[in-house]
Amino acid sequence: MKIGILGGSGKMGQWFGRFLTENGHQVWLWGRNPSKLAPVASRLGSQVITQPDQLTEMDCLVISVPIDAFEDTLKEIAPFTKREQLVFDLCSVKERPVELMHQYLPHCRTLGTHPVFGPGAESLKGYNFILTPTTGAETELAEKVKIWLEKHGSTVSLISPEEHDRLMSVVLGLAHFIAIVSADTLLGQNLPGIAGAGGTTFRLLDTLTKSVLTEDPNLYASLQVNMPKLPGLEADFIKRATDWAELVKNGDKTGFAHRMQAIKDKLAQTEPGFEKAYQDMYHLKQP
Numbered sequence: 533m534k535i536g537i538l539g540g541s542g543k544m545g546q547w548f549g550r551f552l553t554e555n556g557h558q559v560w561l562w563g564r565n566p567s568k569l570a571p572v573a574s575r576l577g578s579q580v581i582t583q584p585d586q587l588t589e590m591d592c593l594v595i596s597v598p599i600d601a602f603e604d605t606l607k608e609i610a611p612f613t614k615r616e617q618l619v620f621d622l623c624s625v626k627e628r629p630v631e632l633m634h635q636y637l638p639h640c641r642t643l644g645t646h647p648v649f650g651p652g653a654e655s656l657k658g659y660n661f662i663l664t665p666t667t668g669a670e671t672e673l674a675e676k677v678k679i680w681l682e683k684h685g686s687t688v689s690l691i692s693p694e695e696h697d698r699l700m701s702v703v704l705g706l707a708h709f710i711a712i713v714s715a716d717t718l719l720g721q722n723l724p725g726i727a728g729a730g731g732t733t734f735r736l737l738d739t740l741t742k743s744v745l746t747e748d749p750n751l752y753a754s755l756q757v758n759m760p761k762l763p764g765l766e767a768d769f770i771k772r773a774t775d776w777a778e779l780v781k782n783g784d785k786t787g788f789a790h791r792m793q794a795i796k797d798k799l800a801q802t803e804p805g806f807e808k809a810y811q812d813m814y815h816l817k818q819p
Contacts, residue, residue, distance in 0.1 A: 534558045536581060536590035538605060539597035541568040543651040544622055548594055549576045551655070555684075560590065584612045592618035598751060599623050599758050606636040615639045618673075622647060624704055625758050626664045626693035634666075643673050644693055648703070657685030664693040698761055705762040706769060708744055708752055715741035732814055 535552055539545040540561025549572070553559045559578035561569045569580045581587065587609055597605050602623060613619070619642045623629040626644045633642040644664035653659055661681050665671040671690070678688040691699075714737060718726070730738060744752070756762060779788045799806050 533591045534560065534589065535592045535594060536560045536562055536587055538562045538593060538595045538609065540578075540580075541565065541572050542596055544647070545594075545596035546572055546576070547651040547653070548596065548622070549578055553577055560586070562587065584609065587612040588614050590617065592620070595619065595621040595623075598754055599625060599629065600754050602629055603632050603636075606632055610636045613637055613640055616641055619643075620645045620677075624700060624755055626662075626696040626700075627760075628758070630664060630666060630693045641669065641673055643670050643677065644696075645677070646696065646700075655685065656681060659686055661686040661688045662696055663688065663690050664696050665690060666693065697759060701759050701761045701765050704755060705759045706765055708755065709762075709766055709769070711741045711744040712752070715745055736813060 535557050537545050537549050537552075537559060540549055541563050545561070545563075549559050549561060553576050559576065560581050561573050561576075561578055562581035562584075563569050566580060566582065572578075573580045587593065593609070593613070595602070595605060602621070617640045619633060619637055619640045621629045621633065621642075621644055623644075624646060626646060630642075630644040633640075633644070644666075646662040646664070647656075648660040648662060663674040663677060665674040674690050678690065681688050718738075718741065726734075727738065776788075776791075778784075779791070
């Protein structure tokens with residue numbers, strides 16, 4: 533299959549360029565800065581789309597651009613797409629991108645997709661991949677894509693764009709928010725010897741905060757502001773954090789323990805056997 537990757541010089545664009553090339557597809561890269569694409573194409577053994585009308589020659593287009601550039605990208609490529617052409621997006625939010633693909637590419641076979649991993653992954657094996665069909669035709673396409681992804685070891689879910697974004701508010705939005713605020717708090721303590729004093733729990737937190745901070749701040753800012761349900765979730769987190777901090781401030785040992793036990797009891801009902809997470813933590817982060 534002849535596949536064009538829009539945003540081919542980005543981290544995920546390069547990842548899929550490599551993966552698709554290794555799996556026998558002809559990969560072409562497109563972007564607004566050809567000078568960035570040339571060395572990437574050379575390394576991947578792919579080619580560069582130099583003129584927009586070359587997009588028509590592609591069997592499939594994979595859109596791997598920041599959410600803030602998504603609509604402008606669709607406007608730019610729409611005149612050069614063809615009927616029944618496959619178009620997938622890789623955005624970390626889905627409601628708005630899916631809506632925009634329906635608006636600008638009604639003649640194409642579009643499908644919202646979200647690889648729930650970063651460019652550090654070696655393959656699809658063991659990683660989650662979410663597909664968000666909204667019509668019968670998209671569901672039929674998604675089922676075919678699901679089979680292909682599962683052959684490569686991915687765990688695939690089909691859900692609505694709305695449900696996807698609700699989940700991502702927690703999986704990405706809140707997780708990133710906690711990591712960034714934790715990093716901000718830790719750096720404000722001025723404790724140069726803290727790494728040598730930290731146990732397993734701290735090392736996990738330290739790894740989480742640093743891994744998030746290696747990413748592009750503009751990308752993470754874009755994710756935060758483009759998740760409509762996230763502000764309410766973060767406000768709830770801050771309220772609960774304030775409540776917990778008040779228990780500590782007031783020296784309310786009984787209240788703290790009672791509230792923690794209530795959470796443990798609730799988790800035991802929803803996730804029986806969650807206690808093994810303690811041992812899992814040591815497997816995840818060994819010295």
